[in-house]
Amino acid sequence: MTLTLFKHGKLYGEWATKGDSVIVQNGIIQAIGQARELELQLSGKEYDTVDWEDAYVLPGLTDSHMHLSMHGMKLAMLDFTSATSKEEMLDMLRKRVAVTPPGEWILGLNWNENAFIPVEIPTLSELDAITDQHPVYLTRTCFHTFLANSEAFRRAGIGENTPDPASGAYGRNADGQLNGLIYEEASTAFTSVQPEPDYSVKKDAIRRACLDALRLGLTAAHTEDLRFLGSVDTMQRIYRELREEGIAFRTHQLIYHPFMEEARAQGLRAGDGNEWFKIGAVKMFADGAIGGRTALLSAPYSDAPHTSGMAIQPQPELNQMVAAVRAAGFPVAVHAIGDGAAHMILTAMEAHALTEESGLPDRLIHGQVLTADLVKRMAKLPLIADIQPRFVASDFPWVLDRVGEERTEYLYAWKKLLSAGIPCAGGSDAPIEPLDPFLGMHAAVTRTKPGETHEGYLPDEKLDIHEAIHLFTIGSAVAAGEADERGAMAVGKAADFTVIDRDLSERPQALLDVKARMTVVNGMVAYRA
Structure with a gap:
């Protein structure tokens, strides 16, 4: 012992x-x-x-919503997070082209035109001018909008006359010509023709991500990796081998909906696993993202009255999907950013109640645009609001133009969710946002970007530091059905500790400079600075 x-x-x-x-x-x-x-x-x-x-010792922090596989890939990919203009983004692409053999795909991620001065997206012709020898496929920070050059369109088999898929679209200019943009599930045509990473690449990506999470003080993550890993068997094998190799990091695995039957055929149910690896809810999408105007709003976008966004599937199909998940004995974890999407998934949840045998609560993921009625409905259901506070720092102030003043009362309304008695868990959605949990806490407490000194965007929604810590400790434990096992420093609970270099109660700005000195998981020192 x-x-x-x-x-x-x-x-x-x-x-x-x-x-x-x-x-x-x-x-x-x-x-x-x-x-x-x-x-x-x-x-x-x-x-x-x-x-x-x-040093200062917190209960072990857990990120309730991220993608370990893609975070691991981000650490090795062309990353546009630091780009502040279209020209800078294009220059980064030129440098990658210069060192990439002709014919190989160039993949990049985390471009965000709203962070550019001026606000501009590279055009198809600008990408083509940099290279016609490489297919280029660049993922926006929201992971719901993409940008590609003509060679990528050619390999994907997409031409000027190709119709849009049911749950996506190809961007076009006013004259109907392709402009290089790709929305939602229209991306499938491009990802399906990219080389499949082999097992070692997939495993290395997960390893990099786990080690980076431990470095940042995280003891666990709730992650959805199956779109990258490709099978439930591969997912189980990678995490088992990494644990056998000595990586001490806990994971709670959401099962992407298309893989539910594979999990079910293996006899897996929500809550199955051990102290290191557990099966969670079935992950689904109800809409897209606000940045690309694909999040489904109940009324048109204020800055684009021709659209209200995009439902990934109509209500009857969403109802059927939830019913099938219930029949398989799982809860659901549904991406719903807009109030239109939140209405749809709550309607489906209400029609097909979660049973006790599911073991875990449902999740409404993101919930960035809500209404008073939606919050009341959420409070009546056995669900968790799986929120990402760091979105405040990334999306304001431009999101105000998207949704308009009339929708600000329940915009990124974390305080109202807590006040309504809705359990909330805190995540980063990495690699969309930085994985560092203290940056998420900073956004929750200040409602500002790093370096800003104003009272905050919609300051009534600020959390205090204890509420922010709660999101990443007890909140995440409740989301995983583990409130009796971890999330707090108490006798009989798991020995998970995040050990840091400063007192978080002194001033909010200290959150920007926190460094983990040690990460303890299951009583083992998993990281030491």
Whole structure:
């Protein structure tokens, strides 16, 4: 039996004035108190000691919504996060073209025209001018809009006369000519002709992401990887092998809807697994994203009155999908950004109630544009609001032009969700946003971008620091059906600790500079700075 004394830490919460040390046995907290008294309890026993050296100790942080596979790929891809103009983005592309053999795909991600001065998206002709020897496929920061050059369109078999798919679209100029933009599931034609990563590439991506998460102080993540990994078998094998190789990181796996039958055929149900790897809800999409105006609103966009966005499937089909998930014994986790999409999925949830045998709550993921009525309906259902506070820093102020003043009362309304009694879990949606949980907390507490000093965007929705920490601890544990096992520093709960270099209660701006000094998972030091 592994017995460890973790001592000399500044503990978070109720233990701040009661203790500085923790006894852990076999991954479970056995006692909390002062170092001297715990050392007396351990007299005559063999145990290891880990000195926290007066660092600040939080319950282990968990990201409730991200994509480990794509975050791992991002770390090795052309990443436009830092680009501040169209010209800078194109220059980054030129440099990648210069070192890429002709004929190979060039993949990039995280471009965001709303961060460019002026606000401009590269055109098809500008991409073609850089290369006609490489297919270029660039993913917007929302992962719902894409940009490609003519060679990529040629390989995808998409021409001027190709009709739009049912759940997507090809962007066109006023004269009807393709403009290089691709929306939602129209992207399938492009991804299906890209080379399939082999097993080692997939495993390396997950490894990179897990190690990066531990470096940032995360002890666990709720992730959806099947669109990249390609099978439930591959997903299980990779995470099993990484654990056997010594990576101590917990994952809660959402099952992308097209893979539900494979999971069901293997006898898997929500909640199955062990302390390192568990099966979660079935992931579905109800709409797209606000940036590309594909999030489904109940009324037209204020800055584009010709569209209200896009439903990924009509209501009857969504109802049928939820009914099938219920029949398989799973909860659902549904991407719904616009109020139109939230109405659709709540209608489906109400029509097909979650049963106790599902084991876990449903999730409404994102919920960025809501209404008072939708919040009331959410509060009556056994669901979690799976929110991403960092979206505030990325989407304001331009999102105000998209939705208009009349929809701001319930815009990124995290405080109202909590006040309504709706359990909320906090995630990053990495690689769309930075994986760093403290950046998410900063956005939740200040409602500003880093460096801004105003009172915040819609400041009534600010959370206090304890509410922000709650999102990434107890909130995430509730979402995974693990509130009795982890999420708080208490005897009998899992020994997961995020050990950091500063006091989060001093000032909100400190959140921007936090560094993890140690990450402890299941009683093991998984990362040490």
